[in-house]
Amino acid sequence: MPKRPTDPIVDEIRAVRDAHAARFNYDIDAIFRDIQAMEKTSGRKFVCPRPRRGPPPDNDRDLERGKRCGGAAKSST
Numbered sequence: 001m002p003k004r005p006t007d008p009i010v011d012e013i014r015a016v017r018d019a020h021a022a023r024f025n026y027d028i029d030a031i032f033r034d035i036q037a038m039e040k041t042s043g044r045k046f047v048c049p050r051p052r053r054g055p056p057p058d059n060d061r062d063l064e065r066g067k068r069c070g071g072a073a074k075s076s077t
Helices: 008-023 028-042 060-068
Strands: none
Touching: 008 028
């Protein structure tokens, strides 16, 4: 199989993301909390896209996202 050409920008982004994940032992919840903390201290305004129509969220992560983005998400139970 032929090797894909590399893109130095993509390679750099992947390296930064990997280094960040390694700081948290690749624990996705810890990474997520760190990103949230960085958003809060950045001084920038973050927006959440409008939810697409579909079934209500069925897990805690979707419910938490709804709380952060205006409380639109509701539990189906």
